[in-house]
Amino acid sequence: MSVPLLLADGLSKRFSGATAVDAVSFVVESGQIVGLIGPNGAGKTTLFNLLSGVLRPDSGRLIIRDRDVTGLPPHRLARLGLVRTFQLARELDRLTVLENVLLAARHHAGERLLGALCRPRATAADEGRLVARAREVLSLVSLSAHESKPAAALSGGQKKLLELARCLMAEADIILLDEIAAGVAPHLVEKIGQLVIRLNRDHGKTFVIIEHNIGFIRSLASRVVVMASGRVLAEGSFTHVAANRTVIESYLGQAA
């Protein structure tokens, strides 16, 4: 049995009294695509904030590849190979689409103070290589035509695709997608699905996907975790959780 890639152990987060995430434990194995579903307010986004270091848990531990990373800041977790998208797209309005993607590059000589000042050749070489890669990534999400526009000019759906593009640029192993398909045109949703499958199959990327589009989850996720009121309600294969009475009740009771 190999070590799990990501392990949440009793993670909890309270906001002024209300418990948004309540002792959540689960395991993500390397190479899995895990679907995270549950009604609005279930605590899914808050859980992503805990997993990505944006929020510190009040209690519980977060383990990545056998290493306790509880309480590490987001940039440290990103360097360990975990990146995420935001439910409300956080594009950088006054940077171009290409720059938004380039920002996710790792190991760039020109991103250091002294590199930028004293190593123009290394900076230019890295920039050339990374711009080429950023353009590949942009073409994967059908944003090539928009590369020199300010990100503010993109539509809501395109901003979601830009979020995905940044994750792909970051060379991460674990990618957390928060409602990536919401507001995206149907043919692009299909394309995102195929992309996730290809990255998972060919490049061994691991995904955790929050999504309300049940068809999207059904077609992608090998395992589904259901949350409600901050707790894990059920987990297992899609058919397994879909047959679970409490899941159906909590889901249909609130979402419908």
Next chain:
Amino acid sequence: MDAYLVAILTVAGVYVVLALALNLQFGLTGLINFGVVGFFGIGAYASGIATETLGLPFVGGLMVAILAGGVTGVGVALLSLRLSGDFLAIVTLGFAETARLVFNNEDWLTGGPRGFIIRTRPVMSGLSRDVTAWAVLGLVAAAALITFLVLRRLADAPYGRILRAIREDDLVPSTLGKNVFVYRLQVFVVGSAAMAAAGSLYAHYVQTITPDNFTTPVAILVWMAVIVGGAGNMLGSVLGALLVTVLYEGSRFVTAGISVLDAEQISALRFILIGTVLILTIRFRPMGILPESQRRASASVPPTTP
């Protein structure tokens, strides 16, 4: 009149350095530094003390000023721990006031309100008065040019891209693996050191500094220069600083002709003039005279796709 022009341009050059430094901190990175005048003053006094009290040459004074500005920058930055928005603004404001009180009250070191006399000139001695004035202007202009070239290089580099990202939304670069605190700290310290260098140049130019040289109006002019010129654009800051100082210093002559006003009213009138320029700029060019440009290094990499 020639001498006045040289004098105005020399002061303008000092303001160019200040505006460029603030543009790095605020225009590019979004750090609100209301303590510009504190770093400016620390550089001036540190340089003066190094050359007069310790007997170092001008270059030594300049180095001590840069070091003092940088070290103070680290201190102020760590005080406002994560350098987040409003808190940094308040801490820097308090810092500038504290610095001024120190200049005023530590007579043994700074000469207090009577002022601190600096005899060390930044250029070789024995030149005529005119030539010295021109040489000092040349030195200040060279310093401004170097500051401009270095900071523009930073701004155009991938480094500058991260600074702009931090300004727009610091959570994004942070979740993409960039240590936002380190970038903010570097920018704050580099900017503070440059402001202190400007203080050194200024001190050796005017030759007598008093705490009154380092009060809020100076900081207001620098902020106006950055905003009028175009926050985020280094050339804009050069232009803004030149415009603001020429207007402010130049208006001395115009208002001097209005004999019905006393000195304080005239000073207020000059600020009203500058304020009007600021309001007009924001009204008609909200991003400044030269807005932050879109053309940057990444765009110059040619497309690989046919």
